[in-house]
Amino acid sequence: MIDVKDLVVSYGTATALEHVTLTVGRGELVALLGPNGAGKSTLANTLAGLLTPASGTVSIGGRLALIPEGRQLFPDLTVADNLALGGWRSGQRDPSPVYDLLPRLAELAGRRAGVLSGGEQQMVAFGRAMMSRPEVLVVDELSLGLAPNVTADLAAHLAELNRSQGLTVLLIEQNARLAFELCRRAYVLESGRVVTEGDSAELAGDPRVASAYLGGAIT
């Protein structure tokens, strides 16, 4: 569903991604970990077509939606209007499938997005992405600024969509525990390069990964 080969992306003379190669198969849930400034959002935005590669290739095998870092809602619009904007390209006007998935959004429908809590805003960003009926979802930092129980709730929804609808997911995270729990496979990006990749269980047992991302080895 996502096939990235030898991707280079630059901002002017600064190179943010250097020869990145990564794949996500149909129906897979794959994590991308990395510290601040590693190039994670640059990759997400390139997959979404918001940035143009300097070289390399990006192929996407189906409709892609992005939950961007920091949610990027329209704060003065209502939740319902933010959702409607998500359905603009796919022509989906009826938000009820999204309300079925995330019932809290139906209760919040008339509220301005800007006054909602961080967790509620992330739910709106999630719902907005689902309005485009994606086959592949790129989530740029699901857990950013959220309480652990709110993150766990959203993660459970992602897992359920993956199970029930075969939604392909690339989960970009700094929370390695969450990423390893949710995804069977993961990539680690540092300074614009993929430095390691493999099964989550293996990576969690790798002392270097454990010390950088898990605060020590998992026992």
Ligand SMILES: Nc1ncnc2c1ncn2[C@@H]1O[C@H](COP(=O)(O)OP(=O)(O)OP(=O)(O)O)[C@@H](O)[C@H]1O
């Ligand atoms: N618009 C921009 N103009 C110039 N440099 C940028 C721009 N956006 C990002 N960068 C630089 O590109 C590099 C990668 O940034 P990016 O935001 O992709 O990292 P990230 O892994 O998502 O970080 P974070 O976890 O902090 O969000 C950084 O060195 C950053 O300063």
